[in-house]
Each structure stands twice: as structure tokens, then as C-alpha cells.
Amino acid sequence: MSVSLRDVAKSAKVSVGTVSNVLNRPEIVAEKTLNRVRETIKELGFVPNGFARQLRFGNSRTIGLIVPDVSNPFFTEVARGVEDGANKRDYAVFLCNSDESVQKEERYINVLIEQQVRGVLFSPSDIKSNRMEEMKGRGISVTLLDQEQKGNNHCSVSVDDIYGGRIAIEYLSDLGHHDIAWVCGPESIPQVAERGIGVAKAAKAGNVKIETIRVPLMNSAQGEEAAKAILELPTLPTAVFCANDLLALGVMRGLMAAKVKVPDQISILGYDDIKFASSAAIPLSSISQPAYQIGVTAADLLLSECEDGESHQHQQIKFQPKLVERESTKKR
Amino acid sequence: MSVSLRDVAKSAKVSVGTVSNVLNRPEIVAEKTLNRVRETIKELGFVPNGFARQLRFGNSRTIGLIVPDVSNPFFTEVARGVEDGANKRDYAVFLCNSDESVQKEERYINVLIEQQVRGVLFSPSDIKSNRMEEMKGRGISVTLLDQEQKGNNHCSVSVDDIYGGRIAIEYLSDLGHHDIAWVCGPESIPQVAERGIGVAKAAKAGNVKIETIRVPLMNSAQGEEAAKAILELPTLPTAVFCANDLLALGVMRGLMAAKVKVPDQISILGYDDIKFASSAAIPLSSISQPAYQIGVTAADLLLSECEDGESHQHQQIKFQPKLVERESTKKR
DNA sequence: GTGAAAGCGCTAACAG
DNA sequence: CTGTTAGCGCTTTCAC
Numbered sequence: 131m132s133v134s135l136r137d138v139a140k141s142a143k144v145s146v147g148t149v150s151n152v153l154n155r156p157e158i159v160a161e162k163t164l165n166r167v168r169e170t171i172k173e174l175g176f177v178p179n180g181f182a183r184q185l186r187f188g189n190s191r192t193i194g195l196i197v198p199d200v201s202n203p204f205f206t207e208v209a210r211g212v213e214d215g216a217n218k219r220d221y222a223v224f225l226c227n228s229d230e231s232v233q234k235e236e237r238y239i240n241v242l243i244e245q246q247v248r249g250v251l252f253s254p255s256d257i258k259s260n261r262m263e264e265m266k267g268r269g270i271s272v273t274l275l276d277q278e279q280k281g282n283n284h285c286s287v288s289v290d291d292i293y294g295g296r297i298a299i300e301y302l303s304d305l306g307h308h309d310i311a312w313v314c315g316p317e318s319i320p321q322v323a324e325r326g327i328g329v330a331k332a333a334k335a336g337n338v339k340i341e342t343i344r345v346p347l348m349n350s351a352q353g354e355e356a357a358k359a360i361l362e363l364p365t366l367p368t369a370v371f372c373a374n375d376l377l378a379l380g381v382m383r384g385l386m387a388a389k390v391k392v393p394d395q396i397s398i399l400g401y402d403d404i405k406f407a408s409s410a411a412i413p414l415s416s417i418s419q420p421a422y423q424i425g426v427t428a429a430d431l432l433l434s435e436c437e438d439g440e441s442h443q444h445q446q447i448k449f450q451p452k453l454v455e456r457e458s459t460k461k462r
Numbered sequence: 463m464s465v466s467l468r469d470v471a472k473s474a475k476v477s478v479g480t481v482s483n484v485l486n487r488p489e490i491v492a493e494k495t496l497n498r499v500r501e502t503i504k505e506l507g508f509v510p511n512g513f514a515r516q517l518r519f520g521n522s523r524t525i526g527l528i529v530p531d532v533s534n535p536f537f538t539e540v541a542r543g544v545e546d547g548a549n550k551r552d553y554a555v556f557l558c559n560s561d562e563s564v565q566k567e568e569r570y571i572n573v574l575i576e577q578q579v580r581g582v583l584f585s586p587s588d589i590k591s592n593r594m595e596e597m598k599g600r601g602i603s604v605t606l607l608d609q610e611q612k613g614n615n616h617c618s619v620s621v622d623d624i625y626g627g628r629i630a631i632e633y634l635s636d637l638g639h640h641d642i643a644w645v646c647g648p649e650s651i652p653q654v655a656e657r658g659i660g661v662a663k664a665a666k667a668g669n670v671k672i673e674t675i676r677v678p679l680m681n682s683a684q685g686e687e688a689a690k691a692i693l694e695l696p697t698l699p700t701a702v703f704c705a706n707d708l709l710a711l712g713v714m715r716g717l718m719a720a721k722v723k724v725p726d727q728i729s730i731l732g733y734d735d736i737k738f739a740s741s742a743a744i745p746l747s748s749i750s751q752p753a754y755q756i757g758v759t760a761a762d763l764l765l766s767e768c769e770d771g772e773s774h775q776h777q778q779i780k781f782q783p784k785l786v787e788r789e790s791t792k793k794r
Numbered sequence: 795g796t797g798a799a800a801g802c803g804c805t806a807a808c809a810g
Numbered sequence: 811c812t813g814t815t816a817g818c819g820c821t822t823t824c825a826c
Contacts, residue, residue, distance in 0.1 A: 132520075132600055134819055145797045150821055160795055175596065180576040181517040182819035185802050188464075190513070192556075192577065200532065201542045201737075210533045213559050222573050224524075225557040227545050241554050244512035245524065264507060268464055350737075379741050405533075406738035409682075409711045411745065466803055477813045482805055492811060514803035517818050 133174045142170040193432060194242035194250040196226040196235060203404035204421050211425020212251055219433050230255040243268060249432045251275045256318055273432040277320050278446055285435060287428040287447045289419045291321050294451040295328020298371050298399055298417050301453055303336040306462030307369035311341045313356045313381060314373040315348040322373050341367055348373060353380015361388055368396060368462055375400035375407050375416055393460035403454050413456035420449050465506045474502040525764060526574035526582035528558040528567060535736035536753050543757020544583055551765050562587040575600060581764045583607045588650055605764040609652050610778060617767060619760040619779045621751045623653050626783040627660020630703050630731055630749050633785055635668040638794030639701035643673045645688045645713060646705040647680040654705050673699055680705060685712015693720055700728060700794055707732035707739050707748055725792035735786050745788035752781050
């Protein structure tokens with residue numbers, strides 16, 4: 131089936147050791163032999179068997195990426211960044227969608243351990259680091275994605291979600307909104323919880339009334355559901371802040387379907403600033419996160435941890451989100 | 463570092479063979495031993511080393527997915543489908559973004575061969591099957607993604623792009639548009655070329671004048687560029703058909719920035735029907751492709767080829783795109 | 795500068 | 811039913 135190092139050796143009339151040397155320390159083999167062996171390698175189309183190599187080395191050139199859902203635009207961009215960062219260093223990446231299910235996460239972690247990945251970029255749906263410690267114990271580096279690590283056991287690359295929630299409410303409040311609906315997902319998602327903290331903080335400071343609407347999933351269908359809930363509120367809020375753009379887009383659709391004027395009657399503010407925020411029916415104001423950059427940075431950090439070994443210092447990198455003002459928000 | 467089968471054996475006071483049997487053929491080992499061994503496995507947190515296993519078996523439980531760019535929404539959905547399809551059968555997937563660069567493709571193919579993937583889902587930027595034949599020669603199944611395979615060497619899952627191009631122009635022509643700009647990417651991309659064939663065919667049949675605007679990349683920035691080109695045309699077309707939604711969104715933005723009324727002055731029709739087409743500034747009419755379904759189907763097909771071996775019959779599955787009418791297109 | 799051989803962790807064939 | 815062992819393809823001493 132596949133041509134092995136031994137085949138090359140036989141064909142080039144050298145020993146396997148020499149062929150291996152040609153591959154890994156070409157400088158120590160005689161020029162003549164080198165060329166001859168390289169010739170035969172090309173001829174036979176030999177590609178080393180990664181398993182065997184990695185079995186020997188004890189580690190691979192692969193990493194795992196566990197995200198809730200790549201088709202969530204924020205994570206799409208993150209994934210793209212991760213892939214670029216990994217590729218630059220010649221690593222391949224396993225894509226894992228957890229769908230925010232702890233069970234799927236568990237399964238994937240097992241798969242990744244089996245595949246002996248060098249490290250994993252992990253955006254856990256739930257905070258429970260036992261599996262992370264386990265991976266670490268197995269020599270697999272873990273860096274947290276989009277979530278800060280308390281303690282200092284791992285690297286993390288995240289966005290300051292508390293700050294994000296805060297500036298959102300401050301902005302709306304400055305615009306004159308003092309009755310705001312906060313549409314968010316399950317509190318078990320740390321980012322959501324933190325944005326919520328920021329929201330609460332700013333609300334308190336700014337004397338803003340917050341109506342919390344919690345939905346189980348953060349997609350646009352759930353946003354439409356949230357819109358219904360908003361319309362049934364005893365008093366209609368003058369602004370809606372959503373935990374992500376998908377929700378916001380759904381809310382917008384739902385509100386507009388009910389003939390509510392956006393932003394005249396209700397302002398809508400999203401979070402993530404996905405590519406399409408600007409091409410929404412009403413271009414969506416949003417809190418922007420540097421998703422691609424987060425991905426690249428995370429991959430970089432993870433791989434330098436993998437390669438530095440002991441000397442590595444864990445880092446907590448935190449990006450600052452910022453407001454992007456478009457047409458879905460308006461002064462009251 | 464890592465606990466091996468041998469450690470388990472020693473700890474449970476059985477031989478390595480027995481532990482292996484517990485893992486792979488539990489039915490042949492005595493209940494008592496079984497339980498004891500399983501206990502120790504859990505205790506020690508043993509996870510088999512995939513490399514060793516795969517080295518032995520000669521094949522892995524991984525597949526590769528090579529797409530131009532996951533952050534292209536069509537491929538995002540495809541990727542999600544692939545991942546689900548693979549996961550269902552307990553396969554892990556390597557994500558590879560080629561950026562439509564043959565060179566990057568080549569590199570990735572090498573990586574995937576080294577990782578001994580079982581199969582690859584490939585959306586080549588350029589039609590050149592030598593690498594595909596090579597992979598096949600190495601026992602790696604290849605199924606083409608979003609591109610039909612002539613001959614019958616591989617499976618393929620694609621969309622009938624000629625048909626898609628045709629119905630687009632027929633639709634616009636029925637709406638009364640006889641002067642249409644066709645905004646497309648490089649002809650080296652087969653899907654683009656085929657949509658173009660459909661366009662030309664329908665144009666000829668329907669007596670429609672087509673102005674082709676070719677851009678190097680199919681993203682929305684290039685769409686804005688295309689909009690400029692359209693505005694400089696000696697006579698302004700009454701409709702624009704774009705090779706994908708990203709381009710269409712860009713064109714829309716560019717046209718609207720120049721105060722052109724969409725759809726009153728110019729109708730815009732996209733291709734792909736991405737999630738956000740409906741939340742564009744003017745909800746975008748588009749030719750819809752079942753991207754997620756394509757991904758799932760492709761993974762399924764690939765993996766059944768991998769697992770059936772000789773008895774496998776190559777299949778060419780072709781999905782039919784369909785028109786989704788929204789507000790960016792209008793009767794003349 | 796090159797070859798021979800041990801061994802990475804696992805499975806499967808064969809003895810017991 | 812369980813233990814022993816060869817060998818998957820590769821790297822890496824250690825002799826030559």
C-alpha cells in the first residue's frame with residue numbers, strides 16, 4: 131500500500147538509519163548519499179508515516195480546537211485565526227464543535243487525547259477544569275479561548291466581557307435610554323455571565339432599569355423569540371442590548387415584523403460585530419471583538435507553550451472590546 | 463508522563479494482551495478480569511495511544527477537510543455539516559484553509575498524508591487531479607466537495623452550478639431585465655466557470671445582454687470594487703447577478719453608497735443564500751445551496767467509502783440549487 | 795559517514 | 811481464558 135522508509139532504504143541501497151538521517155539531520159550525511167536518497171524518495175513518492183514518527187517522539191504536530199459552534203460567526207473568525215496561526219508553525223488543527231454540550235466536549239477531549247494532540251484551544255461551555263487538569267497531566271497544553279483563567283494554570287486569551295457589558299449600557303444610557311432589555315443566553319456560559327455583570331454594574335451606576343430576557347440558545351431564532359417576550363413586557367423598553375449579534379439580528383427581525391420601528395421606537399445593540407452586522411436590514415451597532423486576532427494569538431500562545439516546555443510562563447491576554455456605532459441605535 | 467497499556471497491565475496484574483482484549487474484544491475476557499482491568503483503567507486515567515493503535519492498524523479515524531476559506535459562509539456551513547457527519551461515525555476532522563492557493567493545498571495534502579488521514583474532503587481551487595490520484599494510491603479516499611468529478615475515480619458532492627447560473631438569468635429575464643452585469647471571480651474556480659456557463663446559456667436563449675465583471679477574490683470588499691466598475695459602464699445595467707452573496711452584499715453596499723436605489727434602479731441577485739442574506743440592508747434574493755446538507759452528505763459518502771473498501775461504488779451526488787426571492791430584485 | 799538494533803505503545807496470532 | 815511475542819514505521823544510540 132504505502133511506501134515506507136525501509137522501501138526507500140532498499141531501493142537506494144542504504145540502511146534505514148541513513149534515510150532517517152537524510153530526513154532529519156541532512157547535514158551529517160555525505161552529499162552523494164544525500165542526493166541519491168532524496169532522488170529515490172521523490173521517485174517512490176515517499177511521505178513519512180506520521181504515526182510512527184510521533185509514536186517515537188511522543189508528540190504530534192496537531193492541536194485541537196473546541197468551540198461551541200463554528201457556524202457562529204464569532205467562532206468562525208476565531209477558527210480562521212487559529213488555523214492560520216497553527217499553520218504558520220506547521221501544525222494541523224482538529225475542529226470540534228461542542229454545541230455547548232458538556233457531553234460532546236467530554237467525547238471530543240477523549241478523541242483529542244487519543245490523537246495525542248500537542249495542545250488544545252478550549253472554549254468550555256461550563257467552568258469545570260478537571261478535564262483541563264487531566265489534559266495537562268497528560269502533557270497536553272490547554273489554553274482557554276474567550277474565557278479568562280483564574281489561577282495561573284493555563285494561558286488564556288479572552289475579551290474583557292465585563293467591560294464590554296459596561297460600555298454597552300453606558301453608551302445606551304448616554305443616548306438617553308433608561309429602560310433597557312438585556313437579552314442573554316444561559317448564565318452557565320461565562321462570557322454571558324460576565325457581560326451580565328458589566329450590564330448590572332453600569333445599570334446601577336447610571337440609574338438604568340434592566341429587564342433580563344434569558345433564552346436557551348444564542349442564535350437568531352431565539353432572538354425572534356426574545357422579541358416576542360419583549361413585546362409582552364408591561365412597559366416597552368426603549369433599547370435592547372443582546373449578548374451577541376445573532377440574537378440581535380433575530381430581535382431586529384422579530385421587532386420589525388411586529389411593525390416596531392428600529393431605531394426610532396427601540397434601539398438595538400449587539401455584541402460581536404460580526405461581518406454582517408453592517409449589512410443588516412438596519413446596520414447593527416455592536417460591541418466589537420477582534421475575533422480573528424484572538425484566534426491567531428491563542429494559537430501562538432498555545433504553541434509557544436508547547437514548544438518552550440518548562441520555561442513557559444502562563445499568560446492571560448485580554449482584549450478590550452469596543453463600540454461600533456451604526457444605525458440601529460439612536461438618541462432618545 | 464503518559465500511562466500506557468503496560469502500566470495498566472502491571473497494576474492490574476494481567477498481561478498487556480489481556481488489557482488489549484478488554485479494550486477491543488471485551489466479550490472474550492472473563493467477567494472478573496474484565497471488571498478489575500476496567501477499574502484500573504479508570505483509576506489510572508488510561509487513554510490508549512492513538513498513534514500506536516493506528517500504526518498497528520495502518521489507518522486512523524481522522525479525515526481532512528480542505529476548503530478555500532471557512533470564513534466564507536457557504537463553507538462555514540459545509541464545514542459544520544462535515545464535522546457533524548464525521549462525528550456521528552466517530553471521526554475527527556482536520557480543518558484546512560487553502561485560500562485558493564494551490565501551494566497551500568499542496569502543503570496541506572502533505573500534512574494530511576503524514577497524519578495518515580483516512581480520507582479527505584476536497585474542494586480544489588484548481589482542477590488537477592494528480593494529487594488526488596496520489597492520495598488514492600496511498601489508500602486515502604478522496605471525495606470532491608462542491609465540484610463534480612468527471613470520470614468515476616472519486617465520489618463527489620456538488621451543486622448543479624450550470625443550472626444555478628441558468629435559473630438566475632432566467633428569473634431576472636422574466637422580471638424584464640435584459641441588460642445584466644455578471645460579477646464573478648476567477649474562471650479557474652470551477653463553480654464560477656460553471657455558473658458562468660449557465661449564465662451564458664440562459665442569456666443566449668433569453669436574448670439578454672451580459673456584461674461580465676471579473677474580480678480576483680470573492681469577498682464583499684471586491685464586491686464594492688465591482689460596484690465601482692458597474693457604475694463606470696457606458697450604460698448602467700438594470701440588474702446585477704453575483705457569483706456569491708458576499709460579492710452581492712459588497713455590490714449592494716457600493717451601489718447604495720453611490721445613491722443607486724436597490725432594487726428600484728438596479729436589482730441584485732446573489733448566490734449561496736447565506737444565513738445573513740435575509741438580514742441584509744435590502745434582504746437579498748439569492749440562489750440557495752443546501753450547504754450544511756452537502757457537508758453531511760459528503761462526510762457520509764467519504765466514510766462509507768473508507769469503510770466499505772473494495773465493494774464501494776463511487777457516487778456523484780448533485781444537489782439542485784433553487785431561487786429564494788427577497789427584496790433586492792424587482793420587476794422592471 | 796553508515797549500518798545494526800533497540801524500542802516507542804499497541805494488536806493479533808499462537809501457546810499454554 | 812490468559813500470557814508471550816512479533817512487528818507496525820520510525821528515530822537514535824552505538825559500533826564499525
